[in-house]
Amino acid sequence: xxxxxxxxxxxxxxxxxxxxxxxxxxxxxxxxxxxxxxxxxxxxxxxxxxxxxxxxxxxxxxxxxxxxxxxxxxxxxxxxxxxxxxxxxxxxxxxxxxxxxxxxxxxxxxxxxxxxxxxxxxxxxxxxxxxxxxxxxxxxxxxxxxxxxxxxxxxxxxxxxxxxxxxxxxxxxxxxxxxxxxxxxxxxxxxxxxxxxxxxxxxxxxxxxxxxxxxxxxxxxxxxxxxxxxxxxxxxxxxxxxxxxxxxxxxxxxxxxxxxxxxxxxxxxxxxxxxxxxxxxxxxxxxxxxxxxxxxxxxxxxxxxxxxxxxxxxxxxxxxxxxxxxxxxxxxxxxxxxxxxxxxxxxxxxxxxxxxxxxxxxxxxxxxxxxxxxxxxxxxxxxxxxxxxxxxxxxxxxxxxxxxxxxxxxxxxxxxxxxxxxxxxxxxxxxxxxxxxxxxxxxxxxxxxxxxxxxxxxxxxxxxxxxxxxxxxxxxxxxxxxxxxxxxxxxxxxxxxxxxxxxxxxxxxxxxxxxxxxxxxxxxxxxxxxxxxxxxxxxxxxxxxxxxxxxxxxxxxxxxxxxxxxxxxxxxxxxxxxxxxxxxxxxxxxxxxxxxxxxxxxxxxxxxxxxxxxxxxxxxxxxxxxxxxxxxxxxxxxxxxxxxxxxxxxxxxxxxxxxxxxxxxxxxxxxxxxxxxxxxxxxxx
Amino acid sequence: xxxxxxxxxxxxxxxxxxxxxxxxxxxxxxxxxxxxxxxxxxxxxxxxxxxxxxxxxxxxxxxxxxxxxxxxxxxxxxxxxxxxxxxxxxxxxxxxxxxxxxxxxxxxxxxxxxxxxxxxxxxxxxxxxxxxxxxxxxxxxxxxxxxxxxxxxxxxxxxxxxxxxxxxxxxxxxxxxxxxxxxxxxxxxxxxxxxxxxxxxxxxxxxxxxxxxxxxxxxxxxxxxxxxxxxxxxxxxxxxxxxxxxxxxxxxxxxxxxxxxxxxxxxxxxxxxxxxxxxxxxxxxxxxxxxxxxxxxxxx
Numbered sequence: 001x002x003x004x005x006x007x008x009x010x011x012x013x014x015x016x017x018x019x020x021x022x023x024x025x026x027x028x029x030x031x032x033x034x035x036x037x038x039x040x041x042x043x044x045x046x047x048x049x050x051x052x053x054x055x056x057x058x059x060x061x062x063x064x065x066x067x068x069x070x071x072x073x074x075x076x077x078x079x080x081x082x083x084x085x086x087x088x089x090x091x092x093x094x095x096x097x098x099x100x101x102x103x104x105x106x107x108x109x110x111x112x113x114x115x116x117x118x119x120x121x122x123x124x125x126x127x128x129x130x131x132x133x134x135x136x137x138x139x140x141x142x143x144x145x146x147x148x149x150x151x152x153x154x155x156x157x158x159x160x161x162x163x164x165x166x167x168x169x170x171x172x173x174x175x176x177x178x179x180x181x182x183x184x185x186x187x188x189x190x191x192x193x194x195x196x197x198x199x200x201x202x203x204x205x206x207x208x209x210x211x212x213x214x215x216x217x218x219x220x221x222x223x224x225x226x227x228x229x230x231x232x233x234x235x236x237x238x239x240x241x242x243x244x245x246x247x248x249x250x251x252x253x254x255x256x257x258x259x260x261x262x263x264x265x266x267x268x269x270x271x272x273x274x275x276x277x278x279x280x281x282x283x284x285x286x287x288x289x290x291x292x293x294x295x296x297x298x299x300x301x302x303x304x305x306x307x308x309x310x311x312x313x314x315x316x317x318x319x320x321x322x323x324x325x326x327x328x329x330x331x332x333x334x335x336x337x338x339x340x341x342x343x344x345x346x347x348x349x350x351x352x353x354x355x356x357x358x359x360x361x362x363x364x365x366x367x368x369x370x371x372x373x374x375x376x377x378x379x380x381x382x383x384x385x386x387x388x389x390x391x392x393x394x395x396x397x398x399x400x401x402x403x404x405x406x407x408x409x410x411x412x413x414x415x416x417x418x419x420x421x422x423x424x425x426x427x428x429x430x431x432x433x434x435x436x437x438x439x440x441x442x443x444x445x446x447x448x449x450x451x452x453x454x455x456x457x458x459x460x461x462x463x464x465x466x467x468x469x470x471x472x473x474x475x476x477x478x479x480x481x482x483x484x485x486x487x488x489x490x491x492x493x494x495x496x497x498x499x500x501x502x503x504x505x506x507x508x509x510x511x512x513x514x515x516x517x518x519x520x521x522x523x524x525x526x527x528x529x530x531x532x533x534x535x536x537x538x539x540x541x542x543x544x545x546x547x548x549x550x551x552x553x554x555x556x557x558x559x560x561x562x563x564x565x566x567x568x569x570x571x572x573x574x575x576x577x578x579x580x581x582x583x584x585x586x587x588x589x590x591x592x593x594x595x596x597x598x599x600x601x602x603x604x605x606x607x608x609x610x611x612x613x614x615x616x617x618x619x620x621x622x623x624x625x626x627x628x629x630x631x632x633x634x635x636x637x638x639x640x641x642x643x644x645x646x647x648x649x650x651x652x653x654x655x656x657x658x659x660x661x662x663x664x665x666x667x668x669x670x671x672x673x674x675x676x677x678x679x680x681x682x683x684x685x
Numbered sequence: 686x687x688x689x690x691x692x693x694x695x696x697x698x699x700x701x702x703x704x705x706x707x708x709x710x711x712x713x714x715x716x717x718x719x720x721x722x723x724x725x726x727x728x729x730x731x732x733x734x735x736x737x738x739x740x741x742x743x744x745x746x747x748x749x750x751x752x753x754x755x756x757x758x759x760x761x762x763x764x765x766x767x768x769x770x771x772x773x774x775x776x777x778x779x780x781x782x783x784x785x786x787x788x789x790x791x792x793x794x795x796x797x798x799x800x801x802x803x804x805x806x807x808x809x810x811x812x813x814x815x816x817x818x819x820x821x822x823x824x825x826x827x828x829x830x831x832x833x834x835x836x837x838x839x840x841x842x843x844x845x846x847x848x849x850x851x852x853x854x855x856x857x858x859x860x861x862x863x864x865x866x867x868x869x870x871x872x873x874x875x876x877x878x879x880x881x882x883x884x885x886x887x888x889x890x891x892x893x894x895x896x897x898x899x900x901x902x903x904x905x906x907x908x909x910x911x912x913x914x915x916x917x918x919x920x921x922x923x924x925x926x927x928x929x930x931x932x933x934x935x936x937x938x939x940x941x942x943x944x945x946x947x948x949x950x951x952x953x954x955x956x957x958x959x960x961x962x963x964x965x966x967x968x969x970x971x972x973x974x975x976x977x978x979x980x981x982x983x984x985x
Binding site: 025026030031032033035036037040043044047051054055659660 | 779780781783873876902905908912914915924925926928930931932933935936939940942
């Protein structure tokens with residue numbers, strides 16, 4: 001417990017006053033000459049235990065009453081549940097989740113989760129540390145520590161403003177760990193403000209054990225997690241995919257897939273609602289009423305006519321305002337589609353041939369496809385900027401190999417890589433994954449894929465819901481994959497044969513597939529469908545960031561190393577400082593380059609980590625979870641003088657009750673008979 | 686000086702009460718003729734009984750009428766009248782110095798004892814004085830105005846002081862008062878009732894007519910204090926710190942229990958018990974005492 005006026009506590013010894021007065025009174029009380037000592041002694045003997053107990057209780061209550069008064073004057077703060085006892089820490093680290101989902105607002109007050117949390121934190125830190133601690137802010141968008149002169153600055157600095165980015169909480173904690181280790185921050189309170197969105201917390205990430213170990217080695221570090229997990233029921237969100245310009249002989253149009261989602265209570269089927277959706281293309285607005293039945297509505301291939309001369313441009317899809325303004329708009333850009341270029345790196349023509357055939361085939365007749373095969377020795381010749389997909393069927397480059405850096409940059413730029421196993425796998429890893437051993441199936445009984453992820457990813461079901469025939473593949477041999485990644489397909493015995501490396505969701509995909517298409521290894525090439533779908537999807541995914549008009553996700557690196565080269569395409573858009581530009585949704589341009597930045601997909605998934613998950617993530621660490629609510633305007637630290645006042649009143653009341661003289665007999669006036677209850681001696685007589 | 690010392694004798698009260706006799710509740714063995722019944726047969730006018738004549742009897746006491754009717758000799762016996770020995774036992778312990786404003790329990794006892802002594806002497810009875818204290822005073826019962834003066838002077842000189850030796854003194858008095866007497870005790874009886882009962886039994890065993898004036902102040906019964914105080918024992922014992930609000934209930938319970946036990950003690954021992962509160966007039970207490978004795982008097 002802390003006090004706003006702690007100096008008053010020096011007066012606490014005054015609580016002993018009742019005892020002192022009692023002692024003085026004891027020795028200075030009046031003296032009465034008394035004859036009937038026989039009764040007095042008997043009475044004392046009878047009430048010895050009770051009387052003493054009562055006297056002790058009375059004194060205790062008096063002491064409590066005085067102490068409570070002093071406490072009230074000291075203006076106590078309730079914050080014990082935050083572990084605020086023990087004085088101010090040397091450093092207070094605020095880890096702020098600036099993800100788009102934190103902008104969920106209370107419709108009545110317009111206060112977002114982020115702002116409510118920051119206000120609470122600022123006040124709590126100010127109240128409990130009284131400016132004696134160093135306050136450092138690390139936000140999820142930049143992951144850079146920012147020292148603040150006071151807790152109230154949390155509300156003012158640009159690094160605490162809302163963004164449309166995702167949050168990487170493990171990375172945030174890693175930044176905190178680095179800061180604590182580097183700066184020797186002493187006794188440190190780490191406050192995490194988050195909405196516990198599962199995609200941000202990445203509870204299954206392999207980084208958590210390392211973080212736990214790292215923090216466990218530090219002494220005096222406490223975690224306070226202030227979370228606002230409450231979902232915005234009924235909130236609508238919009239997402240746009242596959243924006244393409246199509247042209248016919250006399251007209252042109254934009255086609256797109258529009259997904260409108262509605263957050264509903266689990267197990268509840270809400271009534272259908274009509275949602276007015278606005279489409280803005282190059283400043284021209286059209287509107288469409290969409291009926292959302294249940295939790296989702298999809299406008300598949302929605303077309304917007306455009307002028308035939310308009311070959312490139314940008315636009316947005318908007319929903320009416322609600323609790324989450326960040327997901328009510330989705331930006332898109334369009335241009336002549338880029339060439340879907342892929343490069344196969346392999347020295348084995350038997351493998352490269354089928355791959356080349358699948359990647360060269362035009363899945364979309366209106367687009368151009370170009371697939372090139374390069375030997376491992378010529379891998380450096382890959383035209384990285386124009387390549388959407390690299391299929392790497394060769395030993396993994398060692399970390400100090402420039403090719404490794406090129407591959408990493410390729411993925412960071414939003415493109416895709418599919419690694420296929422070499423004949424002789426080594427223990428080199430990339431993107432946290434590495435090749436295991438080759439497993440050969442009996443000749444008479446080829447192995448089959450036992451499980452694959454069909455809801456999303458490269459092996460997802462087709463648009464009409466049909467599953468890819470992954471289970472019918474005949475596999476003669478496969479190479480296992482180990483490391484920290486997301487499994488997409490498994491063989492018998494849980495051996496992974498297709499995994500996606502974990503990483504920034506705004507980056508491209510790095511896939512490890514333990515199957516080869518040659519006839520001696522599998523029926524991938526012979527059956528064709530699975531391989532074709534898989535490669536075309538990876539190609540499409542990697543091509544998202546190709547061309548002069550690209551879709552991207554808001555993140556610190558979305559606009560490269562120099563965001564000042566970019567500016568908003570919409571002249572009417574709110575002005576924003578260049579360093580914040582990549583963190584917000586919108587369309588930005590630089591020269592003939594145009595990027596539509598939007599919130600990452602994970603921000604639209606309402607799932608949150610549970611308390612059990614948190615206990616596991618912070619297992620062994622000193623941490624407390626405080627669940628806030630947008631409707632709850634109470635401060636984290638409350639002045640609790642009323643409680644002490646009530647205690648004081650109770651103590652005084654108790655003391656008064658104990659001091660109450662026992663019900664006495666009405667004694668008669670001398671010489672007159674009593675008309676009241678007879679005194680005991682009268683009764684005897 | 687004598688008049689000054691005997692301030693406790695109020696002539697007006699004595700004059701009003703002189704008409705009430707002081708009777709013993711049982712036969713007395715006096716040395717001279719008096720107003721009290723004697724266990725031996727005497728020559729008073731009050732017929733007692735007939736008994737058969739035996740050789741040696743005074744033939745003047747033969748009832749000739751009975752002889753005429755029955756042809757047998759009977760002696761007619763009459764009650765003997767004798768005087769009374771009044772022994773005034775004064776408790777002079779320190780607790781007797783307690784009392785209402787301006788007076789003390791001992792003053793009250795002195796008035797009662799002085800008046801009773803005076804009444805006894807007036808009707809020709811012997812009066813003696815015993816004080817029950819560390820330094821006992823013993824004036825054997827004798828008749829005569831001069832002796833009464835000595836008793837009253839001694840009574841005036843007595844001062845309540847020191848611890849109580851009431852029970853021990855009563856036992857001693859029982860032993861030392863050899864002949865039947867009316868023993869009147871003036872005390873607050875602040876001793877355990879069972880000890881008191883033993884002393885009463887001893888006195889009764891010695892054939893004494895025992896009367897006890899239990900003198901109590903109303904404050905001792907009510908214990909009506911409002912503030913904690915340090916209670917000093919008037920008999921020299923340890924002082925007690927007490928908060929009346931905390932122990933008053935138990936105090937009254939102790940009083941009640943004491944009264945029950947004392948009541949039992951006096952009832953079983955046949956003591957003429959007079960509970961007197963100091964705020965009532967001693968005249969009223971005396972009247973009550975004397976009238977009760979008239980009613981209980983066996984008659985002539």
